[in-house]
Amino acid sequence: MKFRLSIKYILLTVVLFLVEVLIARYGSGFLRHFIGDVLVVILIYAAIRSFLESKNVLLLILGIFVFACTIEGLQLFDLPKILGIEDNKVASIVLGNTFDWMDILAYALGCISIISMERFLTNVRNR
Structure with missing residues:
Protein backbone atom coordinates (compact mmCIF):
# COMPACT_ATOMS: atom_id res chain seq x y z
CA MET A 1 0.00 0.00 0.00
CA LYS A 2 1.13 3.51 -0.67
CA PHE A 3 -0.22 6.88 0.40
CA ARG A 4 -2.33 8.52 -2.30
CA LEU A 5 -5.23 10.90 -1.83
CA SER A 6 -8.35 9.84 -3.76
CA ILE A 7 -11.13 12.39 -4.11
CA LYS A 8 -13.62 9.77 -5.37
CA TYR A 9 -13.12 7.61 -2.27
CA ILE A 10 -13.25 10.66 0.02
CA LEU A 11 -16.60 11.61 -1.51
CA LEU A 12 -17.84 8.03 -1.21
CA LEU A 18 -24.10 10.52 6.03
CA VAL A 19 -26.24 7.55 4.96
CA GLU A 20 -25.10 5.64 8.07
CA VAL A 21 -25.98 8.62 10.29
CA LEU A 22 -29.43 8.83 8.69
CA ILE A 23 -29.96 5.08 9.13
CA ALA A 24 -28.86 5.26 12.78
CA ARG A 25 -31.10 8.26 13.43
CA TYR A 26 -34.23 7.38 11.47
CA GLY A 27 -33.92 3.77 10.35
CA SER A 28 -35.39 0.74 12.02
CA GLY A 29 -35.68 -3.00 11.60
CA PHE A 30 -33.97 -4.56 8.58
CA LEU A 31 -32.64 -1.23 7.31
CA ARG A 32 -30.91 -0.31 10.54
CA HIS A 33 -29.83 -3.74 11.73
CA PHE A 34 -28.76 -5.33 8.46
CA ILE A 35 -28.26 -2.79 5.66
CA GLY A 36 -26.41 -0.50 8.07
CA ASP A 37 -23.96 -3.33 8.78
CA VAL A 38 -23.52 -4.08 5.06
CA LEU A 39 -22.70 -0.42 4.46
CA VAL A 40 -20.34 -0.05 7.43
CA VAL A 41 -17.69 -2.34 5.91
CA ILE A 42 -18.01 -0.46 2.62
CA LEU A 43 -17.59 2.79 4.58
CA ILE A 44 -14.43 1.48 6.25
CA TYR A 45 -13.06 0.36 2.87
CA ALA A 46 -13.81 3.73 1.26
CA ALA A 47 -12.21 5.58 4.19
CA ILE A 48 -9.01 3.53 3.91
CA ARG A 49 -8.90 3.87 0.13
CA SER A 50 -9.32 7.65 0.52
CA PHE A 51 -5.70 7.80 1.64
CA LEU A 52 -4.10 4.52 0.61
CA GLU A 53 -3.74 2.92 -2.78
CA SER A 54 -3.84 -0.85 -2.52
CA LYS A 55 -2.34 -3.25 -5.03
CA ASN A 56 -3.98 -6.16 -3.21
CA VAL A 57 -7.62 -5.18 -2.77
CA LEU A 58 -8.62 -8.68 -1.68
CA GLY A 84 -15.80 1.33 31.41
CA ILE A 85 -17.41 3.26 28.56
CA GLU A 86 -20.89 1.72 28.61
CA ASP A 87 -22.43 5.15 29.32
CA ASN A 88 -20.77 6.66 26.23
CA LYS A 89 -23.49 6.53 23.56
CA VAL A 90 -21.10 6.91 20.59
CA ALA A 91 -18.79 4.15 21.86
CA SER A 92 -21.77 1.87 22.45
CA ILE A 93 -23.01 2.45 18.89
CA VAL A 94 -19.56 1.92 17.32
CA LEU A 95 -18.63 -1.13 19.40
CA GLY A 96 -22.18 -2.48 19.67
CA ASN A 97 -23.49 -4.46 22.56
CA THR A 98 -25.14 -7.58 21.19
CA PHE A 99 -23.52 -10.35 19.19
CA ASP A 100 -25.55 -11.46 16.16
CA TRP A 101 -24.58 -13.96 13.46
CA MET A 102 -26.64 -11.93 10.98
CA ASP A 103 -24.14 -9.09 11.44
CA ILE A 104 -21.36 -11.40 10.26
CA LEU A 105 -23.48 -12.23 7.20
CA ALA A 106 -24.02 -8.50 6.60
CA TYR A 107 -20.26 -7.85 6.80
CA ALA A 108 -19.65 -10.69 4.33
CA LEU A 109 -22.23 -9.29 1.90
CA GLY A 110 -20.66 -5.84 2.22
CA CYS A 111 -17.23 -7.29 1.43
CA ILE A 112 -18.61 -9.23 -1.54
CA SER A 113 -20.20 -5.99 -2.76
CA ILE A 114 -16.83 -4.25 -2.58
CA ILE A 115 -15.16 -7.04 -4.56
CA SER A 116 -17.92 -6.90 -7.18
CA MET A 117 -17.70 -3.11 -7.42
CA GLU A 118 -13.91 -3.15 -7.77
CA ARG A 119 -14.01 -5.85 -10.45
CA PHE A 120 -16.69 -3.94 -12.36
CA LEU A 121 -14.69 -0.70 -12.18
CA THR A 122 -11.51 -2.50 -13.27
CA ASN A 123 -13.33 -3.99 -16.28
CA VAL A 124 -14.74 -0.56 -17.23
CA ARG A 125 -11.26 1.03 -16.98
CA ASN A 126 -9.70 -1.72 -19.12
CA ARG A 127 -12.14 -1.28 -22.01
Whole structure:
Protein backbone atom coordinates (compact mmCIF):
# COMPACT_ATOMS: atom_id res chain seq x y z
CA MET A 1 0.00 0.00 0.00
CA LYS A 2 1.13 3.51 -0.67
CA PHE A 3 -0.22 6.88 0.40
CA ARG A 4 -2.33 8.52 -2.30
CA LEU A 5 -5.23 10.90 -1.83
CA SER A 6 -8.35 9.84 -3.76
CA ILE A 7 -11.13 12.39 -4.11
CA LYS A 8 -13.62 9.77 -5.37
CA TYR A 9 -13.12 7.61 -2.27
CA ILE A 10 -13.25 10.66 0.02
CA LEU A 11 -16.60 11.61 -1.51
CA LEU A 12 -17.84 8.03 -1.21
CA THR A 13 -16.75 7.98 2.44
CA VAL A 14 -18.64 11.21 3.19
CA VAL A 15 -21.79 9.99 1.41
CA LEU A 16 -21.71 6.60 3.14
CA PHE A 17 -21.08 8.24 6.52
CA LEU A 18 -24.10 10.52 6.03
CA VAL A 19 -26.24 7.55 4.96
CA GLU A 20 -25.10 5.64 8.07
CA VAL A 21 -25.98 8.62 10.29
CA LEU A 22 -29.43 8.83 8.69
CA ILE A 23 -29.96 5.08 9.13
CA ALA A 24 -28.86 5.26 12.78
CA ARG A 25 -31.10 8.26 13.43
CA TYR A 26 -34.23 7.38 11.47
CA GLY A 27 -33.92 3.77 10.35
CA SER A 28 -35.39 0.74 12.02
CA GLY A 29 -35.68 -3.00 11.60
CA PHE A 30 -33.97 -4.56 8.58
CA LEU A 31 -32.64 -1.23 7.31
CA ARG A 32 -30.91 -0.31 10.54
CA HIS A 33 -29.83 -3.74 11.73
CA PHE A 34 -28.76 -5.33 8.46
CA ILE A 35 -28.26 -2.79 5.66
CA GLY A 36 -26.41 -0.50 8.07
CA ASP A 37 -23.96 -3.33 8.78
CA VAL A 38 -23.52 -4.08 5.06
CA LEU A 39 -22.70 -0.42 4.46
CA VAL A 40 -20.34 -0.05 7.43
CA VAL A 41 -17.69 -2.34 5.91
CA ILE A 42 -18.01 -0.46 2.62
CA LEU A 43 -17.59 2.79 4.58
CA ILE A 44 -14.43 1.48 6.25
CA TYR A 45 -13.06 0.36 2.87
CA ALA A 46 -13.81 3.73 1.26
CA ALA A 47 -12.21 5.58 4.19
CA ILE A 48 -9.01 3.53 3.91
CA ARG A 49 -8.90 3.87 0.13
CA SER A 50 -9.32 7.65 0.52
CA PHE A 51 -5.70 7.80 1.64
CA LEU A 52 -4.10 4.52 0.61
CA GLU A 53 -3.74 2.92 -2.78
CA SER A 54 -3.84 -0.85 -2.52
CA LYS A 55 -2.34 -3.25 -5.03
CA ASN A 56 -3.98 -6.16 -3.21
CA VAL A 57 -7.62 -5.18 -2.77
CA LEU A 58 -8.62 -8.68 -1.68
CA LEU A 59 -6.18 -8.62 1.21
CA LEU A 60 -7.49 -5.21 2.32
CA ILE A 61 -11.09 -6.45 2.14
CA LEU A 62 -10.17 -9.58 4.10
CA GLY A 63 -8.55 -7.39 6.76
CA ILE A 64 -11.68 -5.26 7.02
CA PHE A 65 -13.85 -8.38 7.31
CA VAL A 66 -11.63 -9.79 10.07
CA PHE A 67 -11.71 -6.42 11.86
CA ALA A 68 -15.52 -6.24 11.67
CA CYS A 69 -15.88 -9.84 12.86
CA THR A 70 -13.46 -9.17 15.72
CA ILE A 71 -15.54 -6.21 16.90
CA GLU A 72 -18.65 -8.36 16.59
CA GLY A 73 -17.01 -11.19 18.54
CA LEU A 74 -15.97 -8.81 21.30
CA GLN A 75 -19.65 -8.01 21.77
CA LEU A 76 -20.01 -11.43 23.36
CA PHE A 77 -17.91 -10.08 26.25
CA ASP A 78 -19.71 -6.71 26.59
CA LEU A 79 -16.59 -4.74 25.60
CA PRO A 80 -17.98 -1.27 26.43
CA LYS A 81 -18.59 -2.42 30.02
CA ILE A 82 -15.12 -3.97 30.30
CA LEU A 83 -13.60 -0.70 29.04
CA GLY A 84 -15.80 1.33 31.41
CA ILE A 85 -17.41 3.26 28.56
CA GLU A 86 -20.89 1.72 28.61
CA ASP A 87 -22.43 5.15 29.32
CA ASN A 88 -20.77 6.66 26.23
CA LYS A 89 -23.49 6.53 23.56
CA VAL A 90 -21.10 6.91 20.59
CA ALA A 91 -18.79 4.15 21.86
CA SER A 92 -21.77 1.87 22.45
CA ILE A 93 -23.01 2.45 18.89
CA VAL A 94 -19.56 1.92 17.32
CA LEU A 95 -18.63 -1.13 19.40
CA GLY A 96 -22.18 -2.48 19.67
CA ASN A 97 -23.49 -4.46 22.56
CA THR A 98 -25.14 -7.58 21.19
CA PHE A 99 -23.52 -10.35 19.19
CA ASP A 100 -25.55 -11.46 16.16
CA TRP A 101 -24.58 -13.96 13.46
CA MET A 102 -26.64 -11.93 10.98
CA ASP A 103 -24.14 -9.09 11.44
CA ILE A 104 -21.36 -11.40 10.26
CA LEU A 105 -23.48 -12.23 7.20
CA ALA A 106 -24.02 -8.50 6.60
CA TYR A 107 -20.26 -7.85 6.80
CA ALA A 108 -19.65 -10.69 4.33
CA LEU A 109 -22.23 -9.29 1.90
CA GLY A 110 -20.66 -5.84 2.22
CA CYS A 111 -17.23 -7.29 1.43
CA ILE A 112 -18.61 -9.23 -1.54
CA SER A 113 -20.20 -5.99 -2.76
CA ILE A 114 -16.83 -4.25 -2.58
CA ILE A 115 -15.16 -7.04 -4.56
CA SER A 116 -17.92 -6.90 -7.18
CA MET A 117 -17.70 -3.11 -7.42
CA GLU A 118 -13.91 -3.15 -7.77
CA ARG A 119 -14.01 -5.85 -10.45
CA PHE A 120 -16.69 -3.94 -12.36
CA LEU A 121 -14.69 -0.70 -12.18
CA THR A 122 -11.51 -2.50 -13.27
CA ASN A 123 -13.33 -3.99 -16.28
CA VAL A 124 -14.74 -0.56 -17.23
CA ARG A 125 -11.26 1.03 -16.98
CA ASN A 126 -9.70 -1.72 -19.12
CA ARG A 127 -12.14 -1.28 -22.01
